[in-house]
Amino acid sequence: MQRGLSPIRKDRKRNPEITRAAILQAALEEFSDVGLSGARVDKIAERAGVSKPMIYDYFGDKNAVYAAALREAYIQIRRGETALDLDTRAPDDAIRALVSFTMNHFWRNPWFINMLNTENLLGGDTVRSLDDASEIQSVLLDRVQEILERGRRSGIFRSDIGAVDLYILIASVCWFPISNMHTLRVVFRAPIDEAWLKAHTERAARMILAHLKEA
Amino acid sequence: MQRGLSPIRKDRKRNPEITRAAILQAALEEFSDVGLSGARVDKIAERAGVSKPMIYDYFGDKNAVYAAALREAYIQIRRGETALDLDTRAPDDAIRALVSFTMNHFWRNPWFINMLNTENLLGGDTVRSLDDASEIQSVLLDRVQEILERGRRSGIFRSDIGAVDLYILIASVCWFPISNMHTLRVVFRAPIDEAWLKAHTERAARMILAHLKEA
Amino acid sequence: MQRGLSPIRKDRKRNPEITRAAILQAALEEFSDVGLSGARVDKIAERAGVSKPMIYDYFGDKNAVYAAALREAYIQIRRGETALDLDTRAPDDAIRALVSFTMNHFWRNPWFINMLNTENLLGGDTVRSLDDASEIQSVLLDRVQEILERGRRSGIFRSDIGAVDLYILIASVCWFPISNMHTLRVVFRAPIDEAWLKAHTERAARMILAHLKEA
Amino acid sequence: MQRGLSPIRKDRKRNPEITRAAILQAALEEFSDVGLSGARVDKIAERAGVSKPMIYDYFGDKNAVYAAALREAYIQIRRGETALDLDTRAPDDAIRALVSFTMNHFWRNPWFINMLNTENLLGGDTVRSLDDASEIQSVLLDRVQEILERGRRSGIFRSDIGAVDLYILIASVCWFPISNMHTLRVVFRAPIDEAWLKAHTERAARMILAHLKEA
């Protein structure tokens, strides 16, 4: 035990893992607040509580940070989805739960919608460049597939819709009112808030189910 | 007959009306390509075929151009909607036509989705600042209301959904697959193109109608 | 008398003399408010109530307008000085009147001080370029010379100071407190206003006279 | 002895103190050459040997640089005045020394006159906004007061003039011929140079003293 040997510092400084995570979260917030061009590296550094050069050390340049943040948005949603427990429910209950979860997830994690809107605005170049699209692919798809199969086998679902198309329907009704919240409020005076979303979720789930049960 | 032969060709120089319109269209394209912060005034000028100072003469500053472009996006969709002729159709046909028109409009006028995504990303401050929200309000709402009433009176529609909520459902299914086209293609390998949209439109219309006919 | 011959319009539009004078006065005000670089051609046009191209028609370019305005400042002061009637007064009365007039003129015509400060800031290039320095030269100099001579002949003035040096002394005490009004008020809390100037004029005149009477 | 030999030469790069001072001096020169509007931030950067963004880092914007330069002009004159040693001299000698010093200071530090002329042209808004007007207030005022008191006590001075008014008289005779050097040379062919100033100083001092000794 040498003199002056400072104790191993566990605080968030000098800890690469934590620094990296802090930058990522800060980036997620900044990009989702103002888009790619609107985001300021300075602001990300400030939000993360690190100095600017750190960002360049850890990620390379602003676009790389953006790519990492986009990936992180997908990873975070995947984490949420994995926790979902759909296979023990009856098919129509499972669909209801799925709609409900998706609506909730979009509402609670504004980054996701904002990051994806930004990415789509820019033409999807970045998501295309991510090398692990498989990592990113929603695990929900498999669940949806499985629910569909069970539903058909048990005869409740008569529709022959594909998993992707069904997921797109579900995502659509969850996405739009949240993504377009601000303009809908102004232009249509739509009272979008938690209460409205609850009713909307119920309505949307019923609609989807009605569709699945149709011939 | 010589007198009065003045040349018809009012060329686009020295014509305020045309200059203004050219700037507006150029702005619509630029903003919808890269968002507010990403847009370059230089590029708008180039796209419009005018010099940069013109933009400031006509609109004031970049944000004012953005506001005008956003307004223009709404005005353009309103023009399309006004041309729609729904009141002569049977209620379920009208709904089908509506879904079809909306899908089409979003697909053909990418500005609309992009401008609104940008605006919502930024929190809706600009749309809130437009003084003629009523001008902008979709005339579709009235049509939708009328269709709903007719449908109910004739007994085909049993749902008690409101016009706004119905419109949100319709817009949702049209918006999401187009708005998120790029990420859907990569992450879900969704083959979104005209053919897919045609099928999707059909499916979506059926789903909405099924919902309206439910108790 | 031809049909449609419009009456000769005497209003200030379409009258070169008046238009020119209006521009000049507007320029004087604008330049003296904000200096050469600070002045805006747009603002001069607005102040003069004419369109911008007029200014270029009448004067050439901004620097030419500035030169003309500088010349005008000198011409205006010369007009005032010419009206002064010093030769009928006793020498010491004449000096008193001169100090009083100068102070008054500086106070009443802020353009003069401001234009000359601007010109001196820029190194005097413009005044040097005026081709009629004689037009501009203060007629006061001759009066001062004459007063000095009369004073010496009659034995009241014993100083051998030259006319230019005397005029510089007189101008100095009038110029500084007015030119530096704003900074003096803040830094020395000097209460510079009409009352203060009146007392100061009296004090200054006495001082100058005492000096002239000294050996 | 190798260790610790660190080079003394802290070159002017990477040294905030020096960078800041360099910018300030460059600004003083640029603003006093061409006024506030005429000054170019590019030129200040070049004169200071730094890049443009540094100026914004250190001061904020162009107006803030101007304010700092104005303050610096006052600080520099205060430094000179503090070095003056008036209290050991006989009252009339002290006055003579004061006139002489002031003339000299104005002549040697053209920034001072030019900055203050610019500031007064613009209406004094900036000097009014400086929060430490007291810091800035000339220490000369106290000296002048003290000289006046000593002069009166010893009976040489009979005038009851106040310190501020006396200082204004002194500053006037020093300021005007230097400030208006260029126009005086052209319009009055006044041969303003070091020799002329020497004689003028003598004349001015005598005049002031004569005034102070008057009843």
Next chain:
DNA sequence: CATGAATGAGGGTTCATTCAT
């Protein structure tokens, strides 16, 4: 004589990025 429309050339300011410690 008069002006609305238009522009080239710059000016102030910001920002992603790097250097030196």
Next chain:
DNA sequence: CATGAATGAACCCTCATTCAT
């Protein structure tokens, strides 16, 4: 591992000036 200092390259905006009517 970490950062304060520094900069090149834009970007928004202004302004003197000219064109076309």
